[in-house]
Structures are given as C-alpha cells and as structure tokens.
Amino acid sequence: MHSLAAKGIAGFVGSAALSGVTLWSIKASRATEEPKSISKLLGEKRPDKRLLFNGYQGKTDGSQEAWRFAWKKYVGDHSGLAKNPFSLTINSSLVNAPAEFMNACKNLFGEKVLNQESEKYSLAFEYCTRDALVSDWIWVKGKQLVNSNSGNWGNLWNKYQSANKYKWNAAEVDSQDKFKSKCTSEYSAPAGADNDVSVLRILEYCSEDRPANSR
Incomplete structure (x- = not known):
C-alpha cells in the first residue's frame, strides 16, 4: 500500500x-447528570437572573415592568400561531401580564430538568425571568436601602464624602439630597454579580440591617 x-x-x-x-x-x-428543579439550576447557572413570581414588588396584577416586558415578548413571539407553549389565549391588547401567564411560569419553576438544554428550562429562562438587581444582592446579605425618613442619611453622606472608593461622578453627587437620590435609583439598577461596583457602593454607603423578622 x-x-x-x-x-x-x-x-x-x-x-x-x-x-x-x-x-x-x-x-x-x-x-x-442529576435532575434539578429549574429554579435551582437557574440559580446555579445564571446568578445574573431572577425568577419572576406573582407578587413581585408587592403586586399581583402583573403591572410590574418586568412582568409586562415578559408578557409582551411572549405575545410577540407567539401571536398568530396555532399553538403556544403555555397553551394560553393570546390577547395582544393586554398590557399587564395575565394571571394565567404568571401561573404558567410558577408551574415551571418546580419542574426537574437535566440541564440548560431542556425545553422547559429554555421557556422559563426566556419568559419567566428578570435581571438581578442591586436590591437582590443587598437583600441576600441581610441588608436593605436605608429608610427614606431615616435620620442616618447625614452620617452616611459624611462617610461617603470622606471615603475614597466606590465613588460616583462628583458632579452627579455634590449634595446630601443628590446622594440620597442616587442611592435610591441605583438600588433598583441591574447588577450581574455581588461584586458589581453598584452593589458594593450601595452596601457601603446606602444600606442598613434588615429587620430580624424579614430574614
């Protein structure tokens, strides 16, 4: 050869x-591979995301921005089709996420799957999640944003002024009122990890211990 x-x-x-x-x-x-619930798998693989639950932000009518966005996406992806994965009646005139849609998401979270390639996992990720926020990371550390009526804002403002890390642009925060406003707005901003500078900043200058009954 x-x-x-x-x-x-x-x-x-x-x-x-x-x-x-x-x-x-x-x-x-x-x-x-061991089957895991979608909620557990998503927590392990995508810490930058959070599951959407009915009752998020204390509301149950689906009017939260995150729920509205998820519902709009679902409608846009399946409007006009003979079938849709949640077997829902698609009503494009609805702005708020309907209870049926939110319940369909809830039912998915406990489903066990092998990995991220699962169709059910993909559905949950695509239509039933939101971005993790600074507030989420602060909460799991046993903290919360300082109450707006707290008398401690002055002390925190002084602490911020004398510090040399995790600072905002000086022009944006040149008074106690602006500092307080910045803390409040950034508390609700997206953050992909607990070492995000926004998380570290709010934790350092704008947070207080959560009440014992909320832990």
Missing part, C-alpha cells in the same frame, strides 16, 4: 476513534 494512502487510513481511523471517545464521554457525562 502506498505510504500516503496508509497514513490517510491511519488518520481516518484515529479521527473516528477520537470522535467515538468524545461522543461516549458526552453521553456518559449526561448519563450522570
């Missing part, structure tokens, strides 16, 4: 064997 042909056959056999090993490894890895 010609040496080049022999090398070609050997290379093909080697590649085929390697592909077989790789495929086997993938199958073996998937076989050992």
Whole structure:
C-alpha cells in the first residue's frame, strides 16, 4: 500500500476513534447528570437572573415592568400561531401580564430538568425571568436601602464624602439630597454579580440591617 494512502487510513481511523471517545464521554457525562428543579439550576447557572413570581414588588396584577416586558415578548413571539407553549389565549391588547401567564411560569419553576438544554428550562429562562438587581444582592446579605425618613442619611453622606472608593461622578453627587437620590435609583439598577461596583457602593454607603423578622 502506498505510504500516503496508509497514513490517510491511519488518520481516518484515529479521527473516528477520537470522535467515538468524545461522543461516549458526552453521553456518559449526561448519563450522570442529576435532575434539578429549574429554579435551582437557574440559580446555579445564571446568578445574573431572577425568577419572576406573582407578587413581585408587592403586586399581583402583573403591572410590574418586568412582568409586562415578559408578557409582551411572549405575545410577540407567539401571536398568530396555532399553538403556544403555555397553551394560553393570546390577547395582544393586554398590557399587564395575565394571571394565567404568571401561573404558567410558577408551574415551571418546580419542574426537574437535566440541564440548560431542556425545553422547559429554555421557556422559563426566556419568559419567566428578570435581571438581578442591586436590591437582590443587598437583600441576600441581610441588608436593605436605608429608610427614606431615616435620620442616618447625614452620617452616611459624611462617610461617603470622606471615603475614597466606590465613588460616583462628583458632579452627579455634590449634595446630601443628590446622594440620597442616587442611592435610591441605583438600588433598583441591574447588577450581574455581588461584586458589581453598584452593589458594593450601595452596601457601603446606602444600606442598613434588615429587620430580624424579614430574614
């Protein structure tokens, strides 16, 4: 046999064997995966997201911006189709997320799946999540935004002025009132991780311990 042909056959056999090993490894890895609830899997894989629940921000009418956005996306993706994954009546005139849509999300959260490739996981991620906010990260640390009527804002403003880290643009925060306003607005801003500078800043200058009965 010609040496080049022999090398070609050997290379093909080697590649085929390697592909077989790789495929086997993938199958073996998937076989050992333990089913997890969608809520747990999303918490592990996407800490920058939060599940949307009915009652978020103390409202149950679906009027929250995050719920409205999710519903609008769902309607846009499935309007005019014969079927939709949640088997809902698509009413594009509804601005607030209907209870049926919010309940469909809730029912998904406890479903157990193997990984992020699951269709149910994808549905939950696509239509039933929101961005994590600074307030979420502050909350899990046992803190909350200082009450707007607290007399401690003056002390916090003095602390901020004398500090040299996690500072806002000086022109944006040149008075106690502006400082307080900045704390309030940034508390509700998106933050992908607990080491985001916004989280560290609010934690350092704008937070207080949560009441014991809220922990």
